[in-house]
Amino acid sequence: MSDRRAIIIDTDPGQDDAIAILLALASPELEILGITTVAGNVPLELTTKNARKICELAGRPETPVHAGASRPLMRRLVTAEHVHGKTGLDGPDLPEPTMPVQPQNAVDFIIDTVRAHPDGHVTLCPLGPLTNIALALIKAPDIAPKIARIVLMGGGFFEGGNTTPAAEFNIYVDPHAAHTVFTAGVPIVMAPLDVTHKALTSNARLDALRAKGTPVCDAAAALLDFFDRYDEEKYGTDGGPLHDPCVIAYLLRPELFSGRDCHVAIETGSELTMGMTVVDWWRVTKKPANANVLREIDATGFFDLIVERLARL
Numbered sequence: 001m002s003d004r005r006a007i008i009i010d011t012d013p014g015q016d017d018a019i020a021i022l023l024a025l026a027s028p029e030l031e032i033l034g035i036t037t038v039a040g041n042v043p044l045e046l047t048t049k050n051a052r053k054i055c056e057l058a059g060r061p062e063t064p065v066h067a068g069a070s071r072p073l074m075r076r077l078v079t080a081e082h083v084h085g086k087t088g089l090d091g092p093d094l095p096e097p098t099m100p101v102q103p104q105n106a107v108d109f110i111i112d113t114v115r116a117h118p119d120g121h122v123t124l125c126p127l128g129p130l131t132n133i134a135l136a137l138i139k140a141p142d143i144a145p146k147i148a149r150i151v152l153m154g155g156g157f158f159e160g161g162n163t164t165p166a167a168e169f170n171i172y173v174d175p176h177a178a179h180t181v182f183t184a185g186v187p188i189v190m191a192p193l194d195v196t197h198k199a200l201t202s203n204a205r206l207d208a209l210r211a212k213g214t215p216v217c218d219a220a221a222a223l224l225d226f227f228d229r230y231d232e233e234k235y236g237t238d239g240g241p242l243h244d245p246c247v248i249a250y251l252l253r254p255e256l257f258s259g260r261d262c263h264v265a266i267e268t269g270s271e272l273t274m275g276m277t278v279v280d281w282w283r284v285t286k287k288p289a290n291a292n293v294l295r296e297i298d299a300t301g302f303f304d305l306i307v308e309r310l311a312r313l
């Protein structure tokens with residue numbers, strides 16, 4: 001397909017990251033130039049192992065996986081084993097990966113890949129803390145105007161935070177990296193908790209996945225069965241929010257989403273609100289918009305897309 005969209009997925013798998021990666025691997029509209037891993041849900045060694053497990057589950061062991069930052073720019077690493085389990089990919093028992101980790105580190109891979117393609121060709125898809133993206137922009141500021149877009153899962157505003165009352169996990173873990181990314185001048189599409197909390201898995205939606213009867217769909221359902229339990233208990237809902245696949249679904253079917261161009265600033269001073277994404281939704285500051293902030297989703301269309309695509313693997 002000549003109009004395939006070239007993407008780099010930056011990720012901290014994580015069950016929801018896994019579904020996002022599977023959705024991308026199942027979608028011929030996307031050319032995955034590489035997967036870069038970052039410390040987040042679990043330490044870097046595990047996120048890098050998990051990314052390879054997912055590629056092999058999808059039957060795509062040729063996918064380049066590059067390991068990146070093992071900790072945030074300035075703060076100590078905060079992980080989320082209580083959500084994702086000690087492996088970061090609890091649920092199904094996936095085999096140890098045999099595919100290699102690429103020798104080039106993730107940051108240099110991002111820099112070299114963006115430089116090697118025409119301006120506006122490569123889209124970055126961060127699904128975890130923004131440490132790798134920030135390091136690439138700091139090390140090679142020349143890539144900023146060459147990046148097509150950064151389509152990321154992170155932040156929250158009307159929905160508040162999921163790690164502190166003010167901050168969502170990806171931004172909270174590395175707020176300084178997020179500040180670097182949101183002030184780099186690269187076009188951003190932001191999928192915050194305000195939209196991901198409207199994309200709830202449910203027993204019926206997981207049943208639809210299981211009904212496909214394929215190894216990938218069975219594994220995906222098992223991943224989500226485990227992942228959901230924490231948020232179901234926390235929010236008292238049938239099912240939990242499916243965060244990271246919103247990034248890939250936006251690339252495939254942007255019409256499933258709606259949002260608004262807003263100025264977004266990142267709190268990096270106050271410990272009380274550290275990592276808060278301050279979204280000027282009502283444009284009271286008159287500051288220029290630096291992100292398209294998604295707030296609505298067609299959840300039925302979203303899950304139909306996921307089930308249809310994962311069944312292809």
Ligand code: RIB
Nearest residue numbers: 014017127128169170243
């Ligand atoms: O807050 C949700 C985000 O944090 C998701 O990306 C999830 O995988 C975790 O990284």
Ligand code: CA
Nearest residue numbers: 014017127128
């Ligand atoms: Ca993630």
